[in-house]
Amino acid sequence: MKRMVVFGILMALFAFTGCKKGPIADLVLLNGKVVTLDAHNTMAQALAVKGDRILAVGDNDQIKKMVGEQTRVLDVTGALVIPGLIEGHAHFLGLGEALSRLDLTHTQSWQDIVDSVAARALQAEPGEWIIGRGWHQEKWKIRPAKLVEGYPLHTALSKVSPRNPVILTHASGHAVFVNQKAMELAGISRQTPNPMGGKIIRDRQGNPTGVLLENAMDLVWKVYHKQQSTNPEKEKMRYAEKAMQHLLKNGITSFHDAGASFAEIELFKRLAEQEKLKVRLYVMIHEPNVRLRKYLDHYRLIGYANHFLTVRAIKRYMDGALGSRGAWLFKPYNDQPNSVGFNVISPDSLKATAEIAIEHGFQLCTHAIGDRANHVVLDVYEQVFKAHPEKKDLRWRIEHAQLIHPADVKRFAKLGVIASMQGIHCTSDGPWVPQRISEERAKNEAYLWQTLWQTGAVVTNGTDAPVEAIDPMANFYALITRRMKNGQYFYPEQCLTPDQALKAYTYNNAYAAFEENLKGSLEPGKLADIAVLDRDILTVPPYKVPQTKVLYTMVGGRIAWSARK
Ligand SMILES: [Zn+2]
DSSP, X not given: OHHHHHHHHHHHHHHHHTOSXXXXXXXXXXXXXXXXXXXXXXEESEEEEETTEEEEEEOHHHHHTTOOTTOEXXXXXXXXXXXXXXXXXXXXXXXXXXXXXXXXXXXXXXXXXXXXXXXXXXXXXXXXXEEEEEEOGGGOSBOOSXXXXXXXXXXXHHHXXXXXXXXXXXXXXXXXXXXXXXXXXXXXXXXXXXOTTEEEEEOTTSOEXXXXXXXXXXXXXXXXXXXXXXXXXXXXXXXXXXXXXXXXXXXXXXXXXXXXXXXXXXXXXXXXXXXXXXXXXXXXXXXXXXXHHHHHHHHOEEEXXXXXXXXXXXXXXXXXXXXXXXXXXXXXXXXXXXXXXXXSSOHHHHHHHHHHHXXXXXXXXXXXOSHHHHHHHHHHHHHHHHHOTTXXXXXXXXXXXXXXXXXXXXHHHHHTOXXXXXXXXXXXXXXXXXXXXXXXXXXXXXXXXXXXXXXXXXXXXOOOTTSSOOOHHHHHHHHHHOBOTTSOBSOGGGOOOHXXXXXXXXXXXXXXXXXTTTSSSOOTTSXXXXXXXXXXTTTSOGGGSTTOOEEEEEETTEXXXXXXX
16 A cells, blocks of 8 residues: 555656656766765765765666766766765864964975965965964075075065065074065064064164064064954954865865854854855864853854854863873873873863753763873763753763773763774874883773774764874874884774774764764765765775875865866
8 A cells, every 4th residue: 555655656756757767966976986884884886966965876877877968977987985074173273274374394495495485475365474483494405695694684585475474483483584574564674673682683784684583573473463463353264264175175074173262153154154164064162161151052053054064062171181291190100200190170160061061952072181081071971961861862072082091991882972082193192102101001091992992982083183184094094003103003903994994084973973864974865075085095005095195075065176177
């Protein structure tokens, strides 16, 4: 009976559309290796998109049937097609700001520096400041002919950047190199006296050469900061733009922003409304409890502007970092026996936040690095969950979860707490971790990805950019090898398999944002957020992973970035 009804509806549909064909796609990808990450881990060959959604996944013949006159057909010639990558924990505007700064640490000559500024000046808007850092004249293999007190003259710099003021901070932080435009804006001329505790380096005629030492640096920074403060939003818009371009280039289609103010959320909201958000944001609010109580409901947004902006999480910090011995430990640091690190907020304060979160239906994401910090956060979460048995499917997170006492490992799965981890932290910090916390703790407690996974916990992944580079392939490589820069492996038994690593970077991050029905796998009806890679990162030898190129990044069915110009 039921079958007859369905058949009848289908017949009616065909009659109504007046054609025997099925739906027509806007875009199809053919000849790919499509990793769907659906429940059966199906591999497919082709995929069709309609509007901002995936229409179908199948073999070439099935998908070709959906090609109409207007359909864009992309032959991806054997490339790997995966769900768009989701950055699970990073800092959106911080990333944009870091990308806006020129990194001069690797420059090996004055000409290198001038060339970097020239390249940036070509892209910059008139008047935009070009800020760089990290140059050091001792690293220069070739020295410019004309030097004053060991530094070149600003002439070349001023020539390549006539309209954009330039400030380049020395690696030591005690000097800056500026161009003519910056000096003009700061009113620095041969008449300007040296400020107290500072020096303007001058040539024989008394003209400033562009190098400002110590307190003389303030002369330009003051102008810079004043200009920024007149329109801080413009600067942030630029950061957002820089961050988005960089993310799309890297195959990242969604981003968990680990801490934004209400003002920043207002900015994201405006960008979303103007369709200027090109990467989907999942935002954790970082504001004090008093302000959360007052404004939280106002800022709750789910799937705003065609699923480009969601705000339903709160960020907290329980402790500091391992590098600075700020991570809060049960037992003292191995290399500083009088210290166990420290908590940056009290457990009571976290509990108050947790109460606010649970009452307002917000997820709580708490930074915890040390084993004691992780323990206390789990305790607070557990208490609050117990006090609210009516609240289900909370998916609260611990950000980083770097050191976990063996007795606490199973609590993640048991409480449904997500371990929001970063592969690259392990391989970056690994070389000094055993010395800092002892071999024994490093082995039993540090970056327990596989152990957590085996206990049934949801393990997600990200980079914490700009702390680390956003590079998903370097991060993926860290996840599957735990190979450190010194060539050694950090307790490789905790590696994820390539399949797990991809799931952590896509589906699990979607789950950690309550979005697994929308994203994280390539299935009909889900958002057409897709990355196309030039090699199969699930099967190539791991050493080939870091060179992987992103060929296309699609967000909501639109090609947002392409390697083929
Ligand atoms: Zn972070």
